[in-house]
Amino acid sequence: AQRVTQPEKLLSVFKGAPVELKCNYSYSGSPELFWYVQYSRQRLQLLLRHISRESIKGFTADLNKGETSFHLKKPFAQEEDSAMYYCALLIYNQGGKLIFGQGTELSVKP
Amino acid sequence: KAGVTQTPRYLIKTRGQQVTLSCSPISGHRSVSWYQQTPGQGLQFLFEYFSETQRNKGNFPGRFSGRQFSNSRSEMNVSTLELGDSALYLCASSLTGTWGETQYFGPGTRLLVL
Numbered sequence: 001a002q003r004v005t006q007p008e009k010l011l012s013v014f015k016g017a018p019v020e021l022k023c024n025y026s027y028s029g030s031p032e033l034f035w036y037v038q039y040s041r042q043r044l045q046l047l048l049r050h051i052s053r054e055s056i057k058g059f060t061a062d063l064n065k066g067e068t069s070f071h072l073k074k075p076f077a078q079e080e081d082s083a084m085y086y087c088a089l090l091i092y093n094q095g096g097k098l099i100f101g102q103g104t105e106l107s108v109k110p
Numbered sequence: 111k112a113g114v115t116q117t118p119r120y121l122i123k124t125r126g127q128q129v130t131l132s133c134s135p136i137s138g139h140r141s142v143s144w145y146q147q148t149p150g151q152g153l154q155f156l157f158e159y160f161s162e163t164q165r166n167k168g169n170f171p172g173r174f175s176g177r178q179f180s181n182s183r184s185e186m187n188v189s190t191l192e193l194g195d196s197a198l199y200l201c202a203s204s205l206t207g208t209w210g211e212t213q214y215f216g217p218g219t220r221l222l223v224l
Binding site: 032034036043044045046049051086088090092093094095096097098099100101102103 | 113141143145152153154155158160165166168200202204207208209210211212213214215216217218
């Protein structure tokens, strides 16, 4: 079965500390993975996707097929990073659908 | 380019009623997907439309239905509302809904069923 797991519901760090939001997936095909972020009172927006291999707002994520993981990392957290983060797996079967993890709330304290 | 828009933004209904939500995708996008977001179940896929055809459907009862018009705008209908249908309903659009495409989300319609 296709599944995305984000084991931490809440992650609290201090400003300047490193951050790692965990994401594990279960999928028999070739995965296409995304991180979406939802800031307070804003819409869900794309943060980054594994295919692009880019860094957005200092965040990076590497797909590890051996460990079936796509963890999101940032070396130095900022207060403005506080938000809900969702890891999502795109399944394509005559049309794409996203399978989301439960989300991790990141709280960056001053 | 204007983003994905959804109307209305808020709705209050009572049990047994039906509701229709609307989504206008980004200009040029022909694939529209719908998701339900609740505190307990998180974000769950409802269905996806492309060129007025439903291509994909999630595990929701038949009370949840949708359609897409020739201009790619989409509507979602929920009949015989239940308390558990209270949720944020999100619409997302992409160019063609093919592998690897990014889905762009609207602000959502918050539905409260009393």
